[in-house]
Amino acid sequence: TQLLEQSPQFLSIQEGENLTVYCNSSSVFSSLQWYRQEPGEGPVLLVTVVTGGEVKKLKRLTFQFGDARKDSSLHITAAQPGDTGLYLCAGSRITSYDKVIFGPGTSLSVIP
């Protein structure tokens, strides 16, 4: 079974701090997505990374795909309370009928 691991599981920080969360696997993925889920809502797609070593920026969020396409990181600069939520990574493989594998998520709380 292919697994995606995420760390840390929980993170509580003060507004203005920087943070990095990680998504790791022993499997190679053709692409990897990051989602954010607010309490009581469905996940919302943030970004897709495809190429090994790729870096994408979305305002204060920086996403990186590992060179071997087995891992990814999400870095948030100057976190704000609006960043609070569950961050999920999801990996996809070409042969998987377009299914993706979701990690367990990192629950982020940004305290004002």
Added chain:
Amino acid sequence: DVKVTQSSRYLVKRTGEKVFLECVQDMDHENMFWYRQDPGLGLRLIYFSYDVKMKEKGDIPEGYSVSREKKERFSLILESASTNQTSMYLCASSPGRGEGTRSYEQYFGPGTRLTVT
């Protein structure tokens, strides 16, 4: 923007009842998915469909069935609800093959919080 809607945000049912959860997407996506999400267990795939009238079992199909009679609509059926099916149910859709890297991008509905008593 893609919109995925689910028939109810909150639902309370009794043990043994037959429960229907409806999901509709408006972006002509090929693929549709049903997940349940429980604390500590993450998102678990129940069923998915890659075409009308086609369905595939996910990781936890027991106690559930699905129906996809039209491309835009994917229904999840709990044949006889049990208390261990109390959960958050999430529907998602994705474009499907031929869309390059977008093929795997999933768009979720707001979820249905189901309580079985």
